Amino acid sequence: MSVRKEDYESPVExxxxxxxxxxxxxxxxxxxxxxxxxxxxxxxxxxxIGQAPxxxxxxxxxxxNGLHGREVAVATAAxxxxxxxxxxxxxxxxxxxxxxxxxxxxxxxRDVDITLVVHDNKVYGLTKGQASPTTSLGEPAKIxxxxxxxxxxNPLALAIALECGFVAQALSSRTDLxxxxxxxxxxxxxxxxVNVLQPCVSWDKVRTYAFYDQHCAPVPPEHDAGDAxxxxxxxxxxxxxxxxxxxxxxxxFDERVLPQGSGPLRDLPVxxxxxxxxxxxxx
Amino acid sequence: MEASVRIAGAAxxxxxxxxxxxxxxxxxxxxxxxxxxxxxxxxxxxxNFCHLRVAPELRxxxxxxxxxxxxxxxxxxxxxxxxxxxxxxxxxxxRLSHPRRASVDIETLAGQAGxxxxxxxxxxxxxxxxxxxxxxxxxxxxxxxxxxxxxxxxINRRAVELGFxxxxxxxxxxxxxxxxxxxxxxxxxxxxxATALGAVAGGVRFVAGYPMSPATGTLTALAQxxxxxxxxxxxxxxEIAAINMLAGASYAGARAMTATSGxxxxxxxxxxxxxxxxxxxxxxxxxxxxxxxxxxxxxxxQGDLRLALHAGHGFFPRIxxxxxxxxDGFSMTARAFDLSERYQVPVIVLTDQLLQEAQAxxxxxxxxxxxxxxxxxxxDELEAMxxxxxxxxxxxxxxxxxxxxxxxxxxxxxxxxxxxDGHLTEVPALALQMAKKRLRKxxxxxxxxxxxxxxxxxxxxxxxxxxxxxxxxxxxxxxxxLVSAGRPFAWLHLDQLWPLPAxxxxxxxxxxxxxTVENNVGGELSGLLSQVGLRxxxxxIQRMDGRPFAVDELEARLREALA
Numbered sequence: 001m002s003v004r005k006e007d008y009e010s011p012v013e014x015x016x017x018x019x020x021x022x023x024x025x026x027x028x029x030x031x032x033x034x035x036x037x038x039x040x041x042x043x044x045x046x047x048x049i050g051q052a053p054x055x056x057x058x059x060x061x062x063x064x065n066g067l068h069g070r071e072v073a074v075a076t077a078a079x080x081x082x083x084x085x086x087x088x089x090x091x092x093x094x095x096x097x098x099x100x101x102x103x104x105x106x107x108x109x110r111d112v113d114i115t116l117v118v119h120d121n122k123v124y125g126l127t128k129g130q131a132s133p134t135t136s137l138g139e140p141a142k143i144x145x146x147x148x149x150x151x152x153x154n155p156l157a158l159a160i161a162l163e164c165g166f167v168a169q170a171l172s173s174r175t176d177l178x179x180x181x182x183x184x185x186x187x188x189x190x191x192x193x194v195n196v197l198q199p200c201v202s203w204d205k206v207r208t209y210a211f212y213d214q215h216c217a218p219v220p221p222e223h224d225a226g227d228a229x230x231x232x233x234x235x236x237x238x239x240x241x242x243x244x245x246x247x248x249x250x251x252x253f254d255e256r257v258l259p260q261g262s263g264p265l266r267d268l269p270v271x272x273x274x275x276x277x278x279x280x281x282x283x
Numbered sequence: 284m285e286a287s288v289r290i291a292g293a294a295x296x297x298x299x300x301x302x303x304x305x306x307x308x309x310x311x312x313x314x315x316x317x318x319x320x321x322x323x324x325x326x327x328x329x330x331n332f333c334h335l336r337v338a339p340e341l342r343x344x345x346x347x348x349x350x351x352x353x354x355x356x357x358x359x360x361x362x363x364x365x366x367x368x369x370x371x372x373x374x375x376x377x378r379l380s381h382p383r384r385a386s387v388d389i390e391t392l393a394g395q396a397g398x399x400x401x402x403x404x405x406x407x408x409x410x411x412x413x414x415x416x417x418x419x420x421x422x423x424x425x426x427x428x429x430x431x432x433x434x435x436x437x438i439n440r441r442a443v444e445l446g447f448x449x450x451x452x453x454x455x456x457x458x459x460x461x462x463x464x465x466x467x468x469x470x471x472x473x474x475x476x477a478t479a480l481g482a483v484a485g486g487v488r489f490v491a492g493y494p495m496s497p498a499t500g501t502l503t504a505l506a507q508x509x510x511x512x513x514x515x516x517x518x519x520x521x522e523i524a525a526i527n528m529l530a531g532a533s534y535a536g537a538r539a540m541t542a543t544s545g546x547x548x549x550x551x552x553x554x555x556x557x558x559x560x561x562x563x564x565x566x567x568x569x570x571x572x573x574x575x576x577x578x579x580x581x582x583x584x585q586g587d588l589r590l591a592l593h594a595g596h597g598f599f600p601r602i603x604x605x606x607x608x609x610x611d612g613f614s615m616t617a618r619a620f621d622l623s624e625r626y627q628v629p630v631i632v633l634t635d636q637l638l639q640e641a642q643a644x645x646x647x648x649x650x651x652x653x654x655x656x657x658x659x660x661x662x663d664e665l666e667a668m669x670x671x672x673x674x675x676x677x678x679x680x681x682x683x684x685x686x687x688x689x690x691x692x693x694x695x696x697x698x699x700x701x702x703x704d705g706h707l708t709e710v711p712a713l714a715l716q717m718a719k720k721r722l723r724k725x726x727x728x729x730x731x732x733x734x735x736x737x738x739x740x741x742x743x744x745x746x747x748x749x750x751x752x753x754x755x756x757x758x759x760x761x762x763x764x765l766v767s768a769g770r771p772f773a774w775l776h777l778d779q780l781w782p783l784p785a786x787x788x789x790x791x792x793x794x795x796x797x798x799t800v801e802n803n804v805g806g807e808l809s810g811l812l813s814q815v816g817l818r819x820x821x822x823x824i825q826r827m828d829g830r831p832f833a834v835d836e837l838e839a840r841l842r843e844a845l846a
Contacts, residue, residue: 006478012706043693046531055705056695063689063695064534065707067557070527073519077531077539078687080515081489085535085688103527106520160612257514266536266686268513270486270657272617278508279480279648282470 003037005030012057017125020171023197025119026058028175029088032182033061036086044085046075048100049146050092050126052119069099070212072107075114076253082267083254086186087114094124097133097153108191112253115185118155118202119172121200122207129203155195156235160228160246167231167246171216172198173195173209177242184244197240212240219243223239285338286459287346290403291363295327300428301353301403302333303642305624308424310644313463315341318642324580326494329550330358333598336413339462341644343608343756344834345637350459351413353406354379370457374406374761381601385409386453392445394803401442406527415460416615418447465697470645474638475500477609477645478568481616482540483512489532489539490516491525496580497636498542498570522547526554526567533563534696536659536686538620542568545587546577552594555629557598559721561696562632562674562682564623568616571635572745573804573829582829583636584751588807589814591631592781596719600626600725602732603781605633608753612638613648616713621654627684633780635802637831638753658684665690672703676716701802729782735784740766740773746796746845747773747807749820751808754800754832761837765845772845777808791818798844800820802831 008030016022033043040061047053049068056063062085066074071089079087082192089096096118097102107116123141124130131141131148134155159167166188170178178196185192192277197210197216219241231246262268288305290298299320306316317336323329334349336342352367354360355376361657364381368374373383376390387409393402404425413420419766425443429436472480479501482490492502506516519525525541532539543551548569558565569591573584591603602622606612612634619630660683665671676680682703687694695705700717702708738747739762750758755776773794777783791797791812797820799809804827813819824840826832 021513039691040693041688044535044687049627054707057697060693062693063697063705064531064561064687065695065697065699066527066530066561067553067698069491070523073524073527074531076536077489077491077517077528078535080517081532081535081537081539082686082688103524106524230820257515257517259510259515262513264517264536264688265488265513265532266689268486268488268537270484270538270620270653270655272484272653272655274512275480275484275617275648276650278511279470279472282472282476283468283647 003034003039005034007040008033008059008061010058010060014058015054016051017202019201020051021121021200022055022119024172024175025117025178025196025198026055028178028182029055029117030059031175031179032186035179036183036186038086044078044087045090046071046087047090048095050095052090052092053095055090057108069095070103071095072100072103072116072239076107076110076112078113079112080254080258081257082265084234088186089114089116091116091118093118093120093122093132093134097155105162108159108162110253111165111250113189115194117182117194117196119198120155120195121198121204123200123203125200125203146271154235155193156245156255157232159193160231160235163228163248164193164246165248165250166192168194168244170194170196171212171242172196173212174242181244188247190250215240216242219245274283284461285336285342286351286414287349288335288337288353289332289350289363289366290347290353290407291330291332291359292403293328294325294331296355297400297403298331298333298355301407302426304336304404304428305411306335306463307427307471308411308421309337309414310469311420311424311466312416313466314339314461315469318342319345319637320640321392321830322581324588330356332363335703337461339464342760343643344718344760345757345831346423346835347833351410353410355402355757361462372455372558374409378817383656384426385455387449392449393442396442396445397438401438404439404442405446408443409765412447412450413455413459415463421447432488438785456668458551468647470647471642472609472645473500473640473642474609474612474634475640476504477580477612478616478634479504479508479634480648482566482619482620483508484613484650485617485620487540487620488514488537490514490541491519491528492541492543492545493522493525495544495547497572497639498568501542501568501570520549523554526551529565530554530557530561530563534687535560538564538624540566540568542570544572545574545590548587548590548594556595556597556599556707557668557698558629559595559597559601560698562627563696564627566616566619567629567631568624569631569633570639571633579829584803585635585801586741586803586805586807588633588751588780589811591633592811599721600628600728601781601795602626602628602630603633603779604630605752605778605780606638607752607776607778609638609641609643610645610648617653621656624658626724627681628724628728633752635753659689660685662690665692667745673705674701674703674717674720676703676720678723679727680720680722680751681727732779732782733784733786736775736784738773738775738788738790740771742773742790742794745772747775747791747794748798748800748841749775749777749808749812750800751777754802757832757834757837758800760834761841765841770842770845772841788817796821798824800824800832800837802826
């Protein structure tokens with residue numbers, strides 16, 4: 001039975017601003033899931049707080065919309081307990097790189113088989129225009145009227161430095177490319193980071209659709225995605241490249257830590273006799 | 284009829300290993316031992332001790348007097364010497380003079396065994412001999428503790444032999460031998476291991492935690508057994524990750540837990556609130572130590588009762604349980620998983636350093652009587668449903684729970700206020716419905732968890748003492764002494780601290796004098812009883828220095844308070 005786009009239709013009214021970059025991401029995710037022939041009940045999207053994390057409500061899909069910045073921790077455990085699910089995380093730049101920064105580092109280390117899609121619009125939208133960790137140095141923002149005094153985080157360089165399994169960047173308005181990248185990210189066995197550049201039509205008058213169209217270019221075709229040093233050089237020198245920067249296939253965390261041959265942890269019964277067996281060592 | 288042995292020395296001298304060896308050997312000999320630990324937060328130096336109480340039947344009250352003091356440093360002799368009973372004996376290096384020093388030269392023997400580090404094991408072997416442990420029992424016990432063939436195993440085997448033989452040559456003038464029953468197959472187990480075993484029996488499949496004394500032992504035990512128990516233990520990057528992992532595992536349908544102490548629990552409070560909102564089951568072992576802040580990291584306290592009750596913003600139902608001893612630690616932790624999944628609420632199990640790190644000879648646990656039901660909708664039940672709503676409105680406030688991926692339905696959970704489908708909403712009528720649903724669930728919990736109160740004595744005639752958690756064994760012994768001395772009082776030990784039983788109201792109202800006994804600074808239980816409008820206790824007996832109450836101390840303080 002093939003999966004159709006309509007299977008993912010949600011009855012929930014969309015609350016994003018008209019013209020929001022999130023719409024492009026929503027369309028690309030749905031297309032990627034349909035093209036991967038994943039049915040809604042086979043997919044779990046974890047998210048936190050902000051505009052981006054509302055995304056799973058606008059798809060008919062298993063949803064765990066938790067706390068701000070903690071979505072990767074939730075997704076890690078959910079994947080371990082229900083490994084039959086395809087697990088994605090949708091977070092904003094604030095949740096993924098600010099509030100959840102520490103979790104991101106350790107999720108990359110674990111290399112659990114989940115895909116983190118960061119809606120990177122370089123601004124806090126839902127709280128009305130504060131700086132995010134990716135806002136440029138010196139750029140004025142609500143709580144930084146004289147300009148952001150810190151240097152921005154470079155998420156791609158950070159992930160590549162940690163040899164994250166799959167590192168890519170997309171642009172919310174180029175859905176064909178994004179769909180392709182998302183499919184590769186989901187297929188990658190391990191932790192995938194897809195940083196999606198997107199305009200914020202309400203709070204950012206500089207980085208508009210036209211701005212991104214003008215500045216973005218594909219990752220050069222000669223780039224070797226297996227070369228971390230080359231990927232790092234690209235990520236630090238050219239902020240608006242789109243495509244796959246780095247890919248490394250390791251043994252995913254789930255394969256390393258899950259008990260073998262017992263089926264998903266989710267489905268296991270309560271077995272007091274296991275405790276009794278273990279307790280023989282105390283006699 | 285009992286004997287107490289205290290082993291005191293510096294951190295790094297192996298006193299815990301020696302005490303473990305002794306307690307284990309005594310258990311294998313058909314005696315019952317109870318061991319509690321008093322240790323500084325350091326790896327080397329200072330003064331630590333392990334106290335072993337030995338009797339034909341298990342006595343878990345804390346006592347300070349000892350019949351045999353093993354003191355490995357001058358500081359240990361000086362500071363612990365006063366705890367020796369007048370006809371007791373001191374086992375210490377020969378160069379440390381003391382009128383009650385037993386004539387076994389443990390220092391020379393340790394040298395002969397091959398390492399000065401075997402000092403504590405030499406002394407423990409001598410103590411075992413004096414307490415009537417057979418040589419072969421001791422030998423097989425040392426085999427359990429050290430894998431054979433290693434240099435350390437050889438040194439310890441030799442240390443046992445030398446210590447035991449020396450004690451045979453120099454019997455104590457007052458025998459410490461106790462009548463042992465037949466080896467009864469009792470466990471020699473720690474509180475941390477008992478709670479971990481309870482978690483396994485309760486069906487835990489996913490554990491996330493960040494190391495913090497005194498909770499770490501539970502995580503360690505679970506990690507060691509993960510293959511046999513068929514579970515995953517993950518050391519999270521912090522407590523915030525741990526509780527959110529618990530939420531993710533639980534949402535996905537697995538029984539999940541975390542273990543922490545007060546500081547870590549504080550970091551978890553937003554996550555606790557998340558569990559409340561998404562109605563995810565989850566067990567949180569809160570092993571208390573004194574605060575505020577870092578407090579006394581290796582000491583004990585019952586100071587987090589109201590923290591556990593109030594932690595997390597917004598209203599949501601929860602259950603608070605406090606085991607009284609090791610056996611209870613097993614049963615209550617197992618039961619916590621059942622309650623948590625049945626009612627879809629977080630359950631907090633309150634232990635403390637005293638209980639976590641104590642070791643005891645306990646009867647095998649009652650595995651056969653534990654609940655084994657899982658409360659998720661089955662695949663067949665789900666496939667038969669035309670639609671599924673995670674937060675369907677019900678009279679009990681409990682909605683049928685499905686796991687994601689278990690059927691063609693999708694499962695939607697949201698930390699925002701949500702509609703019955705799980706989607707975020709701000710519609711006032713829906714928000715009200717959900718708030719009322721959670722209130723109904725709280726009422727269901729209170730109603731269904733109401734159990735008769737096990738009160739000792741007559742609270743209408745005499746004063747009523749209320750207590751909770753690890754003070755139980757010590758208070759029990761202190762009370763028996765006072766009752767037999769003609770100073771009766773009634774006693775209620777609360778195992779379930781939330782929801783509080785409704786029948787508590789009349790009980791507390793009708794007693795002439797109400798007091799609490801608690802190991803904390805803030806008067807947590809006393810405060811709770813007042814706060815919920817039950818009654819303000821007239822007095823509170825507290826111990827505030829991070830050490831547990833001892834039987835004699837509590838007896839004297841109760842006598843004074845009840846006068």
